[in-house]
Amino acid sequence: MRIARRAGQYALVLWAAVTLNFALPYLAPGDPVNYLYGGDQQALDRKYVEQLRAGYGLDRPILEQYVSFWSGLLHGDLGMSVEHNRPVAEVLWDKLPWTISLVGIATVLAFVIGTLLGAWAAWRRGTAKETGTVVGVLVVDSMPGFWVGMILIAVFSVTLGWFPSYGAATITATGGEWFAEVASRMVLPVATLTIASIGGFFLMTRASMIGVLGEPFIRLARAKGLGEFRVAIRHALRNAVLPVYTTLTLTVGVLLSGAVVVESVFAYPGLGKLTYDAVTARDYPLLQGAFLLATVGIVAANLLADLTYPLLDPRVRRDRTAAHGHSEVAA
Structure with a gap:
């Protein structure tokens, strides 16, 4: 019983920490696709940048991305790295x-x-x-x-x-x-x-x-x-x-x-x-x-x-x- 109670407490801590970790990157200015493929030099046309953002799921509302993040997490899918263009799990x-x-x-x-x-x-x-x-x-x-x-x-x-x-x-x-x-x-x-x-x-x-x-x-x-x-x-x-x-x-x-x-x-x-x-x-x-x-x-x-x-x-x-x-x- 004590172990189950402790495990529940740590699960709550883990949920809060993961939720905070999900939100922290979005508090920083900038956009990953724009940083890599656009920026001041406009290496790609704007429509292609938007297509890349859509491909990475960065154009969706935050709540939808949060639900998708947890769904992928439960299936062992942490998404794709924008910089490395590989699954995040493989890079880590x-x-x-x-x-x-x-x-x-x-x-x-x-x-x-x-x-x-x-x-x-x-x-x-x-x-x-x-x-x-x-x-x-x-x-x-x-x-x-x-x-x-x-x-x-x-x-x-x-x-x-x-x-x-x-x-x-x-x-x-x-x-x-x-x-x-x-x-x-x-x-x-x-x-x-x-x-x-x-x-x-x-x-x-x-x-x-x-x-x-x-x-x-x-x-x-x-x-x-x-x-x-x-x-x-x-x-x-x-x-x-x-x-x-x-x-x-x-x-x-x-x-x-x-x-x-x-x-x-x-x-x-x-x-x-x-x-x-x-x-x-x-x-x-x-x-x-x-x-x-x-x-x-x-x-x-x-x-x-x-x-x-x-x-x-x-x-x-x-x-x-x-x-x-x-x-x-x-x-």
């Missing part, structure tokens, strides 16, 4: 693996590094090292993602020449050479997203760890003669990391939005760069598909965290079991 599917790899690796690295740094800073609370770490992380966290990316390009690509600064792989690369190209060209974009996301994990872990260190079971563990490392890892960090788990879902949304800027800076062929190009071209169907994919990913991540958190925290399971028992007694 081609770019999706690049962004998943980029965001997935960056999320794991940011989580591990930010959590360990936050736990270390809390353990060293009140020392000069802890103060320096907090200041350093806050300074880095305040930097815009595009600026971090340009600094990394200037240092590691232009000055040192260690990594390529754009693209995902050369066209002629095959086999092992292709994988090496992909790995080398992914280093700087992943580093940019990771650096931009460490701050949230660091601050959350540090605050949670400080709270846990004041709990009675930590004093009991020390009274038993357990080593400091074991107390820090097995008792303090193990409990402090539970609230940090929920920030993973928020980080997914942050990284997906940050990927638009980072992929544009590095000309990386993912969904972020695709979304930027779709905005430039006023490609409404492609924008709707990209927004829909991002929205579904964020909602799914939140739902997964909501369902799996009780498996990590026994206290939540006990509370829900007790509440369920009380309701049965009251009935």
Whole structure:
């Protein structure tokens, strides 16, 4: 019953988000067909432009387009991309693996590094090292993602020449050479997203760890003669990391939005760069598909965290079991 209620809530959120995503592109000025085939130079006669608009369904009323959008969505049809002249689903599917790899690796690295740094800073609370770490992380966290990316390009690509600064792989690369190209060209974009996301994990872990260190079971563990490392890892960090788990879902949304800027800076062929190009071209169907994919990913991540958190925290399971028992007694 709880899962069904939660699923219904997330379905409502998804409906509202998709509806908003459908409306947002239409609030921007311009017309995709006019941008690509008309504009100031009038590359095509006006009647041909109108025929193209009719072919893409852009001449119909907004409400009719909305109903058609949902009908196609239920059948797996996201429409045709005006810029690419291909089904939106195909265009998104081609770019999706690049962004998943980029965001997935960056999320794991940011989580591990930010959590360990936050736990270390809390353990060293009140020392000069802890103060320096907090200041350093806050300074880095305040930097815009595009600026971090340009600094990394200037240092590691232009000055040192260690990594390529754009693209995902050369066209002629095959086999092992292709994988090496992909790995080398992914280093700087992943580093940019990771650096931009460490701050949230660091601050959350540090605050949670400080709270846990004041709990009675930590004093009991020390009274038993357990080593400091074991107390820090097995008792303090193990409990402090539970609230940090929920920030993973928020980080997914942050990284997906940050990927638009980072992929544009590095000309990386993912969904972020695709979304930027779709905005430039006023490609409404492609924008709707990209927004829909991002929205579904964020909602799914939140739902997964909501369902799996009780498996990590026994206290939540006990509370829900007790509440369920009380309701049965009251009935």
